[in-house]
Amino acid sequence: MSVAKSAEAFRTISEAAKELDVPQHVLRHWEEVFGQVRPMRRAGGRRYYRPLDIDLLRGIRTLLYDQRFTTKGVQKIFKDEGVKYVSELGRRAAAGEATDVRPVLDDEEKPDVETPTKASTKDDDGGVLDLMPASVVPAPGALSPAMRKNLTGLLRRLEQVQDALDQATLALEAINPEDDER
Structure with a gap:
């Protein structure tokens, strides 16, 4: 029987991957491709994702998987709109709100x-x-x-x-x- 972590708790890479429904290697890849993703690192290089990191990763996931942007497209969104915008997309996705960034x-x-x-x-x-x-x-x-x-x-x-x-x-x-x- 496992106890659920609070929303404010830090997540390991395996916990973050499970929460975001992506493999761990994808999170490591996003860290390389998107310099804005910077989880805390402890001795031995173990990653710990803060709630803000999870929001940012969820925003990236939404843009790549749901909105079908390319990696370069997401990088452009980071450049044009900033980290807070992508994090907000992640928070909205977690809350089940609309996250469509293309004009309709x-x-x-x-x-x-x-x-x-x-x-x-x-x-x-x-x-x-x-x-x-x-x-x-x-x-x-x-x-x-x-x-x-x-x-x-x-x-x-x-x-x-x-x-x-x-x-x-x-x-x-x-x-x-x-x-x-x-």
């Missing part, structure tokens, strides 16, 4: 459409080129239900393509792990 267009939500503007730039001779005439950009609220349905369908397909690309990248990284070091 809700069918009920109106898209942000800017007021029509005329985009232009100068060509090599100094003349003005129209990049997008104002007639191409719809005015706010000008999307018909059919157009809205088509755009929503396209967005869903693009998200599926992104997921497929993320899965393919993960598969390639698993085959060629040395490519991450370049």
Whole structure:
């Protein structure tokens, strides 16, 4: 009969791996790939994960396994959003809250459409080129239900393509792990 540890207790690597449902070698790999993961070390090199470390690891797990980001994608999130953001994702995942970081267009939500503007730039001779005439950009609220349905369908397909690309990248990284070091 084992007694459950309190939420504030430190975890060994085997306890952390079991709690996060990943093998121990994956935690050691994440330590190498993501410099933000730094568990305490005792004599003999034994790792002890603090509650904050567990939140961070759970955030990484959510981004990699649930959101299907690549290792490089997670590194970019660390760079752009910071450690606290990824830890918060981990806390939200532990609480069973939504952790989707990719924007999703809700069918009920109106898209942000800017007021029509005329985009232009100068060509090599100094003349003005129209990049997008104002007639191409719809005015706010000008999307018909059919157009809205088509755009929503396209967005869903693009998200599926992104997921497929993320899965393919993960598969390639698993085959060629040395490519991450370049």
